[in-house]
Amino acid sequence: MTPDTRTATATPTGKIMLVGLGPGSLGHLTARARAAIAEADTVIGYTTYIRLVADLLAGKEVIRKSMTEELDRAIEALDRARQGRKVALVSSGDAGVYGMAGPTFEVLFDAGWTPESAIEVEIIPGASALNTCAALVGAPLTHDFCAISLSDLLTPWPTIARRLDAVAYADFVVALYNPKSGRRTRQIAEAQRIFLRHRDPQTPVAIVKSAYRPKQRVEFSTLERMGDADIGMLTTVLIGNSNTFVRDGLMITPRGYANKYAVEDGERATRDGEQAGRSLSTGLDGWIAAIQESGRSAADLAREYRLPADYIQSVLDTPLAAAED
Template structure:
């Protein structure tokens, strides 16, 4: 039975792609994807037929991949980062649902995970996502801006560390500035922020700054903006978002603090609240 495999390429460097992802690409009859992503894996493409298209043509790529798989070919649809994170897996599954697809009829579906942009960018600046965090895309091409704005307020109030995807484009420059204003109502201006452009690619740029200054930097759609929570701090060239060990242990010797028990829920009456 033919197979449609959705492959997360990770940030774009071949050495950060999983072995399973690489093998799926090599074994495929057809490789489909956004032109820039196909170029990232050019050295893995020899005999495979290639289906590629430009920005905003996601439906075309998804429909073509599904059609080729239904025709009996093994197809790989590549995505940057993880296929299920702001990528092609949701669209493909929605299309298959609309078509009444079933596993018995085929094609078989496999989703191979990849390193997300949030994880890749975070690894370059320390541990900014060391505690509860979320991702929010600022693109309003598919989601109304009032919905995005509501989510920013909720994430800010809940004190999540936040990774903003699609922070700025040529046509959309004000959304990230509006997000900044929302966050400043909840967090200190000195909250550490990382702006990482094209993580693990040749054009990679990493900037560490603060919540009140980060919009002054030059960045676009290929960047991710990571905003720390109220506990995050900058140490040398690293952003650290504590997990909370200081609430239960002495960090110098690992001794449990008075009133706390190892392996038990945090006793908040006797501990410093996060």
């Protein structure tokens, strides 16, 4: 009888675990992240990140790399996994937020890897600087927000500047990653210049350095004065929106409940013209009806709402019934 030479899906010969360490304190390391490090034969990471989990690395092969050697870390991880080893490739924060997940998949795909390949890949999330810094200063991210890295090592400055201008204009709360380093000192000043084109100089700003690490520092400032703060590579800068305020040492961005509800004497009441559980009267349908009934020009409405005139015109030209559908 001729033996069956067909091969089934390959059994994993090695494993790469992309581990998010969170802010850096072991108390904020997730249970799965801790278990992944315990499971690993080899741990690879930037020297500072390795130091954060040094107490968990006894008996393991440890490979330390410099700040700009992200691709080298991924290549080392692939090499060890091909040898059948279990590799923990660590990042501070979350591995998928300015972390090692992206570079690792680039290296894997270039090597012909697929999810069905013999090497298993697992992404283990951790709290990013957005979350951890926000937790230290209050509730600045309760409404829409975004993150922008000011590092121009891999991203052209005009691209970064366009993103800064767009989110400043659109009134997002913004977290600035990689705001400043020993060589990159001007980028944070340029970001401030761009924001001041669109935002009140008194907009609250929180500057958080080394969140949940021994040298943690939290400082509150304003958009106008943020350049006076101590900002470095281990700092995250949180810029509020037009409704963000600081009170009793806490930075708060309202979610918008006051647009719909009034609270008096401990009782909540729906404001006139609003309905609980339904869009605001100034929500999409109500706004479309109002501008279509106004008889005003697209150009005039565009100036008021700070929206493109061609978009306003397309809304005016759309029958209300069709817009509601």
